[in-house]
Amino acid sequence: MQYFPFVVVAWILVVGLYGVVTSRHLVHQIICLIVVQSSTYVLLLGVGYVTGAVAPYYFDVPNHTPAVDPVVQALALTDVVVEAAVTALLLSFAIQAHKRFGTLDPQELASLKG
Amino acid sequence: MTAAVHTTYTVPIGFMDALQITILIMVAAGATAVVLVRRQVHQVLVLSIYGVLLAVLFLAFQAPDVTLSELTVGAVVLPVVLLLALAKMRKREQ
Amino acid sequence: MTPAQRRWVFGVGIAGLAAFYLWGLSGLPGFGNYPGPYGFIILRLAVGQTHATGVVSAINFSYRGFDTVGEEFILFTAAAGTAVVLRLLRGERERSAVDQAADRDVPPTSGAVRIVALLFTGPVVVMGWWLASHAQTSPSGGFQGGVILATAFILLYLSGEFLVFKRFSPVDLTDLVEAVGAGGFAAIGVAAVPMGLAFLTNYLPLGQFPGAVSSSGTIALISFFVGMEVAAAFILIIGELLEQTLLIRQGR
Numbered sequence: 001m002q003y004f005p006f007v008v009v010a011w012i013l014v015v016g017l018y019g020v021v022t023s024r025h026l027v028h029q030i031i032c033l034i035v036v037q038s039s040t041y042v043l044l045l046g047v048g049y050v051t052g053a054v055a056p057y058y059f060d061v062p063n064h065t066p067a068v069d070p071v072v073q074a075l076a077l078t079d080v081v082v083e084a085a086v087t088a089l090l091l092s093f094a095i096q097a098h099k100r101f102g103t104l105d106p107q108e109l110a111s112l113k114g
Numbered sequence: 115m116t117a118a119v120h121t122t123y124t125v126p127i128g129f130m131d132a133l134q135i136t137i138l139i140m141v142a143a144g145a146t147a148v149v150l151v152r153r154q155v156h157q158v159l160v161l162s163i164y165g166v167l168l169a170v171l172f173l174a175f176q177a178p179d180v181t182l183s184e185l186t187v188g189a190v191v192l193p194v195v196l197l198l199a200l201a202k203m204r205k206r207e208q
Numbered sequence: 209m210t211p212a213q214r215r216w217v218f219g220v221g222i223a224g225l226a227a228f229y230l231w232g233l234s235g236l237p238g239f240g241n242y243p244g245p246y247g248f249i250i251l252r253l254a255v256g257q258t259h260a261t262g263v264v265s266a267i268n269f270s271y272r273g274f275d276t277v278g279e280e281f282i283l284f285t286a287a288a289g290t291a292v293v294l295r296l297l298r299g300e301r302e303r304s305a306v307d308q309a310a311d312r313d314v315p316p317t318s319g320a321v322r323i324v325a326l327l328f329t330g331p332v333v334v335m336g337w338w339l340a341s342h343a344q345t346s347p348s349g350g351f352q353g354g355v356i357l358a359t360a361f362i363l364l365y366l367s368g369e370f371l372v373f374k375r376f377s378p379v380d381l382t383d384l385v386e387a388v389g390a391g392g393f394a395a396i397g398v399a400a401v402p403m404g405l406a407f408l409t410n411y412l413p414l415g416q417f418p419g420a421v422s423s424s425g426t427i428a429l430i431s432f433f434v435g436m437e438v439a440a441a442f443i444l445i446i447g448e449l450l451e452q453t454l455l456i457r458q459g460r
Contacts, residue, residue, distance in 0.1 A: 001131050001134075001135065001239060001240075002238040002239055002240075003233060003236075003238065003239065004135060004138065004239065005134070005138055005239050006233050006236070006239070008138045008139075008141065008142050010226065010229055011142050011145070012141070012142060012145040014222055014225075014226070015145050015146050015149050016145065016149060017218070017222065018149065018218065018222075019148075019149035021214060021215075021218045022211065022214065022215065022218075025154065027154050027196065027199065027200060027203075028152075028154060028157065030196075031148060031157055031158070031161055031196070032148070032149055034161065034192065035145050035148050035149060035164075038145070038164075038168055038188075039145075041168070041172070041180070041184070042141070042168075042171065045172060045175045045177055045180065046175070046239055047236075047242065048242055048247060049175055049176070049239060049240050049242060050240060050241075050242045051127060051130075051240035051241070052124075052127055052130075053176065054121055054124075054176060055176040055177065055178055055347070056251060056263040056264060057178070057261060057262055057263065057264075057346060057347060058255055058261045058263070059261040059262075059345055059346060060122075061121045061122075063255055064251075064252065065121060067176075067251055067263075068175070068176045068177070068242070068247075069242050069244065069247035070247060070250060070251065070254075070263045070264045070267055071246060071247050071250065071267055071272070072247075073177045073179055073180055073264045074264050074265075074267040074268045074272060075275075076172075076177070076180045077179050077180050077183050077264065077268065077349070077351060077352075078268065078275070078276060078279040078351060079279075080180065080183040080184050080187050080188075080351075081183055081187055081283070081351045081352075081354075081355060081438060082279050082282050082283050082286070084187045084191055084192055084195075084355075084442075085282075085283045085286035085287060085290075085441060085442070085445065086282070086286050087192065087195070088195050088286065088290055088445045088449070089286045089289045089290050089293070091195060091196065091199040091449075092199075092289075092290045092293040092294045092448070092449075093293060094199065094203075095199055095202055095203065095294065095452065096293055096294070096297075098203050099297070104203065107211075178347035179264050179265075179347045179348075179349060179352070181347075182339070182347060182348070182352040183351060183352050183355065186352065186355040186356055186359060187355055190359050190362065191355060191358065191359065191362070191442060191446075194362055194446065195445065195446065195449060198446075198449040198450060198452075198453050199449065201453050202449070202452050202453040205453065
């Protein structure tokens with residue numbers, strides 16, 4: 001249990017990268033990129049966890065109860081929402097590439113000229 | 115450093131450990147499933163389920179704010195955006 | 209490069225990554241043994257200093273507000289970028305939404321979907337608004353509330369009323385709301401500078417006791433503006449993609 005979450009993070013990262021590298025469809029590549037991003041959220045939250053502590057909200061537990069680290073939660077929170085918008089931007093690139101070149105295969109797109 | 119807390123929400127530490135290990139294994143399996151599914155529309159649905167699994171994992175890590183964000187973004191907004199893009203590409207191929 | 213070569217190169221890279229990752233992992237204090245002083249210091253001081261019981265939102269909008277300004281402008285730029293990339297190209301035309309709705313030959317939306325979607329639109333808007341304005345008390349905040357507000361508009365589209373969706377979110381109004389949200393956040397921060405304080409200092413009166421809705425100074429106000437901006441950005445993105453899918457066609 002000491003290192004199991006980090007092993008899972010490494011697994012998700014490797015699986016996502018495998019999907020990106022061996023993909024034959026642009027949208028499949030983008031979805032595997034989403035999986036890679038999700039591994040970083042798990043890593044952030046795993047680093048800040050304190051065994052036996054509560055969530056860092058003090059409106060119903062007494063003040064100064066031991067809580068988990070709130071800084072990494074703040075980072076992960078804005079991260080999740082902003083990456084969704086960036087994914088939408090990537091998808092709009094994929095749509096225009098499909099219009100322009102007629103193919104969605106990244107390995108064919110790499111060899112097109114102009 | 116571990117903490118000994120007794121609030122109305124405290125559960126035994128062993129139970130929390132078992133819960134977190136179970137959900138972590140399910141998340142790892144979900145990530146593998148998302149990458150290995152081949153047809154795009156099916157992959158989007160599996161991504162939606164993966165988003166819900168991740169949200170439950172974040173809840174088990176005592177992070178309700180991140181749970182809210184991941185639930186709305188990963189299970190609703192991202193699949194809608196992906197399906198719209200897929201519909202646009204399929205329409206062009208017809 | 210053939211797929212087999214690609215896989216070999218990937219394998220070598222992953223082996224190197226795994227080696228370095230495990231080496232770094234061996235230096236960590238283990239899961240659950242978070243040692244760092246920064247988190248514990250903030251937990252001890254946050255409620256007293258900002259009168260906000262939601263420590264994560266206090267960090268997002270007050271202690272590390274500068275990072276949040278940057279992230280919000282990433283969101284703003286991504287929405288603007290989507291609008292630019294999905295513009296009308298040469299050789300395309302945009303059909304009017306009313307004509308398109310009249311001669312679509314898709315099957316009508318099922319009654320169950322329509323009822324559920326229309327029933328839930330109102331409560332979802334209320335919930336998004338509530339989340340965006342209660343950042344300082346409970347697990348809520350501008351980002352979550354904004355996304356949930358955008359989800360209400362997606363429900364409008366899913367219930368089959370694309371025209372209603374377009375009428376409720378005209379591009380000019382959405383652009384304006386997004387700009388007001390992003391600019392409002394920056395303006396609140398900049399307004400601290402002529403008072404002689406640093407950018408984004410919490411200068412509004414903190415409330416009487418922690419956890420009230422009107423407490424915590426600028427945090428509640430900033431969260432409201434962020435909620436507006438995030439909702440408008442996502443509505444813009446969805447609107448652009450819907451126009452591409454439903455309205456824009458090839459040819460003159």
